């Protein structure tokens with residue numbers, strides 16, 4: 001993983017601890033007591049520091065601490081983690097910390113602010129208690145309201161709210177209340193993801209009959225709710241700069257833009273991935289196995305994939321297409337020496353004819369109607 005001089009990189013740190021597991025969750029996470037958390041953070045810091053000692057020429061632009069529930073960490077552990085972040089990323093312009101709107105985590109906000117966190121991603125998911133309960137979230141809508149208000153009062157000036165659409169029994173009029181409350185709070189950024197039932201999640205273990213009983217909306221109703229939400233956010237002055245992300249001017253998430261722009265990133269923690277020198281590295285996903293490897297100072301990378309030039313170019317294409325500005329054909333050609341038409345010519349023609357892609361001069365972008373079905377389009381391009 002040796003770097004050339006002065007290369008910039010995005011840094012992701014995963015905190016794999018949560019109070020309980022939400023029903024839809026497929027992330028590597030589990031409950032843990034204080035000493036386990038402390039041991040994990042100390043080892044995570046050591047791993048991160050080693051990487052930058054071996055690769056001193058990387059400059060970190062952005063840091064994202066995700067999970068799990070990073071705000072569950074004890075104050076002392078947060079300080080240890082933030083010290084190492086400042087050590088390895090002294091010039092980072094954006095440091096995001098994921099927090100859950102759990103009132104026990106509120107006292108961590110001043111500690112995070114004091115230690116240079118300048119962006120907060122709050123896992124609200126919905127302002128409807130029935131929906132929160134159905135997906136096993138531990139907080140209520142009132143907790144979220146109180147938490148957001150208090151976080152703002154404490155000085156958080158860049159807050160992103162996470163919402164999920166496609167929740168059981170959801171329709172536009174039910175979701176509208178969550179959207180209105182989100183807009184009333186006036187966050188700087190909103191992420192809106194659709195509920196997916198992952199095989200590794202507790203919802204994924206339910207039978208078809210049990211899932212039907214939950215009354216999750218079908219694809220058409222989900223698309224209707226998604227389009228309705230997009231419209232509301234853009235009418236309220238948010239720019240939809242990516243399929244699932246909306247920002248006030250100047251508040252785009254720089255860290256995630258690094259991923260979508262095909263730039264290099266390094267991740268630490270269970271299941272974290274890195275993209276360095278044209279190769280993808282994936283770390284051990286199982287939390288306990290990861291922590292054992294860390295403790296024994298073993299390599300936590302489980303899997304390395306050296307991407308062929310075609311594959312790397314196709315991935316860069318679909319990542320770039322996630323952005324509303326689309327992607328420049330010349331950018332892919334200059335970077336990989338491959339013409340997009342040689343790479344995905346058939347798919348390009350097909351989706352352009354069907355009205356899902358706009359191609360003008362150099363730029364290719366998804367049309368509005370393609371957003372909801374983008375995964376199908378991308379898998380067609382990447383195979």
Ligand code: SF4
Nearest residue numbers: 018021022025067068
């Ligand atoms: S809070 Fe997030 S990471 Fe934790 S269990 Fe719920 S969905 Fe998973």
